[in-house]
Amino acid sequence: MPYKLSQMLDRELKKGSAELLILSLLEDQPRHGYDIGNLIEQRSKGKLRFNVASLYPLLYRLERRDWIQGRWVEKAGQRRRRYYRLTAEGRKVLAAQRLSWREFVEAINRITGIEHA
């Protein structure tokens, strides 16, 4: 890992980036909450982790903003689960956030000179 985040910075960054993470994961297919939490943990190799207490309020907030939409889905032989999918509005937000995140990261990198390291 090129940089190490302190505990505090970790929380702040997570908060700022969490929306982007969730929207990105829902870009291809609808997913339920456990799936989302699991993927974040796996793909960040355990560096990023959301527990129930932080993940779900975030999901509900996104849903309120009408960026994602939750639906109860019942599949044969399974109990029903709430799947979230990206709305049209969410898709636009995701594109915009991706762009600004990229710009942000580039700016940080330029300043910290990590690229030249």
Add this chain to the structure above:
Amino acid sequence: MPDWKDEVRRRLARLNLAPAHEAEIVEELAQHLDDVYERSLKAGLTEVEAQQVALTELADSDLMQKEMRRSQKPAKEPPVAGGGRTNLLADFLHDLSYAIRLQRKNPGFTIVAVIALALGIGANTAIFSVVNTVLLQPLPYKDPERLVMVWEEATKAGYPQDTPTAANYVDWRDQNQSFEGMAAIDETSFNLTGSGDPERLEGRRVSTSLFPLLGVEPQLGRVFTAAEDQPGSERVVLLSYALWQRTFGGDTGIVGKTLTLNGAGYTVVGVMPARFQFPTRDDEAWVPIAMTRDEATNRGRHYLQVVAKLKPGVTLPQAQADMSTIATRLQKQYPQTNTDLGAVITPLHEHLVGDIKPALLILLGAVGLVLLIACANVANLLLARAAVRQKEIAVRVALGARQQRLVRQFLTESVALSILGGVVGLVIAYASLIVLKSFIPENVSQAAQISIDYKVLGFTLLVSVVTGLIFGLAPALQAVRFNQIETLKEGGRDAATGGSGKRLRGLLVMAEVATSLVLLIGAGLLINSFLRLRKVDPGFKTDNLLTMKIVLPDAKYEETAQRAAFYTELIQRLQSIAGVKSAAVTTNLPLYLQGNSISINIEGRPEPPPGQEPIIVTRVISPSYFDTMSIPLLKGRQLTDQDTNKSPDVVVISETMARRYWPGEEAVGKRIAVGTVRSPEDWIQVIGVVKDVRQFELNADPKPQMYLTYRQHGFFDARDLVVKTDVDPSSMAGTVRKAVWEIDKDQPVSNIRTMEAILADSIARQRFSMLLLAIFASVALVLAAVGIYGVMSYSVAQRTHEIGIRMALGAQTGAVLKLAVGYGLKLVVAGIAIGLIAAFALTRVMATLLFGVTATDPTTFTLISLLLVAVAAIASYIPARRATRVNPIIALRYE
């Protein structure tokens, strides 16, 4: 696997989420924890360790609450479940259209509810329109609140409000300080001839000051001038609108024309407006009273009605004190005639409205109670429906609807329902007013004007809205109070079946039973009174009697002998007609009019002090009268055709007169005199005693009465003809009238009626109150029965499962019935207990309407309670019976 739901719920508790929403969140989060737990187990952790891992997911629950609160703050309120800040009108319109759709979906429910409400509101509207016209509307005169009647007060002689003598009126008028004006009115009648068929008119001789006093203008011409009040001035007449239309075809040139009234010419000076009536609707012609000196100084004849107008600022007690002072002065001045004679003032309104007021107020109270019962019924229906609608309500609450908003929606629904009931009720009221008007006793002032005006419409609207709020409130509060989660869950029991719903419905039934009991007892008391009144023996037989008025005009029949000749010929002619058994004439028929009394002296007794002479109701009759009326002779002999002006004067007296003045003595053979005895021929011998008749009202004790023959006495004219027929008396009317006109073609015949009709009229007021209260009580009984039936059906349906088990376990039908009916009867008995207490307190207000029964008549109370128990038992039995017929297998499956 551990159940996480409680853990999650505990952490969400402080958020106060809508329960249905909370349930969803709990489910979603618990699933996540399940997944975490399973993954941990797979990774080789023990169950305890896996549980700890899962629970750490819920760490930071403060953060969760904070975050949740942000995410749960509603961004925009959904339209149906909108909160308090949204547009009230839009909400209302939305609720209204929803209500209408709902009513359309349940036509059965709507029809039953609307009928119940329409009955209640309609009855209220009808009675209120009567009260509005008769009691509330001011009299159609100027400054009606200042108009009063002035009476002589002769309580010691049995007349607390007596018609004054002319001399007393003149003294009052000239000496008082309190009145702007005072006018005298004398009842009279006219034979109108020369304008088509001879016609008999009721009319009044009035002081010319009367019309300015009442502040009324004529429609045509003018009212009287003061000069026309002088004796000997030109004869003038004012006509009523009805007479003008009927007899003169609304001839606008009528003013100035001359009519023949009682054989004399009168010039028409004006026509009064259609709305004008004074004192009653029957009066159709007014002439100036123009008292002669003789009349104006007469202190012996009590016959005038006096109306007066208070000066502005003078109160009734002040005027009363003034009049009492004058009366006391007159007592000293004229001890011979005025001893024990006072003066008393009553508001004109009270006089014209008469004694219908207590009956109307009681009826208004009664219809109010009917409406309350209707409310209870509809509330019960709504409660039952609310139980069915619980899922709907739960969904609304889950969507975030607030209680206040839901209550508002429910009230909109119930008010919409009650306004629909009000509209149908108006139709019922309109129809029943037509019937009602025919029941209202004729002498009630303004009865003809009764109609549905804007005030009545306003009243109906108000009653409808208030009604809707009353019956809607209980179900509305009930509906929003239960647990939505339980309801959303499949198989959730309906909340209204247990606990408060059942209790509320039980209370409503109890209230219905109690209210109907009060009404039924009131009606029972009136019916009881009426039956007793009907049973009162009037003292004569009323069947097959035809009566009519034949008033011989003074101008044509000046002498007693001329009159006697007319009567003799008429009776002879009539008795020769086939179908006529006998015919007679009399001063006044029984049950018709009080008065025509004479004070007498009794031979051998000292002259009584002034004011204490025996006053005897006197009738001048033809000898055939007793046979025609079937009045039995108790002692002595009847009058005969041989009692003439050439034979000694004779009199037949009533048993009350005999008992009062000759107690323990033989009255027959005694002699009396009318006025001072100047010669031995002035004595009149008692030759017979007959049974009493009721002179005025069935419920008034007979006064002493005597009968003189028209051949000997002209104290009073005989004015009423009565004919006993073999056939239907009304079929003889034309024949009898023809016989009169064969003797005198100008002689008017009026008031052709059967004696049965007169009897019916004399108890019209009692019948009016009795019938109406009986109708309202029946409506109440039906509504209460429907209410009990509804609640019992519902309760039995809820217990079908239980009944099934009992029957499967071998319970006898009887035992199950007893169980089901027992619940209904328990409610009814409780209701009756409350109702009896209320009735004891309330029926007292009816005391003045009762005859022969007390307001707490134990028989009526008992019978009515039993009736209600019987009706309630049937209403509970039918649904219970149905439940026992259910196949236990089906009942057990019933959910």
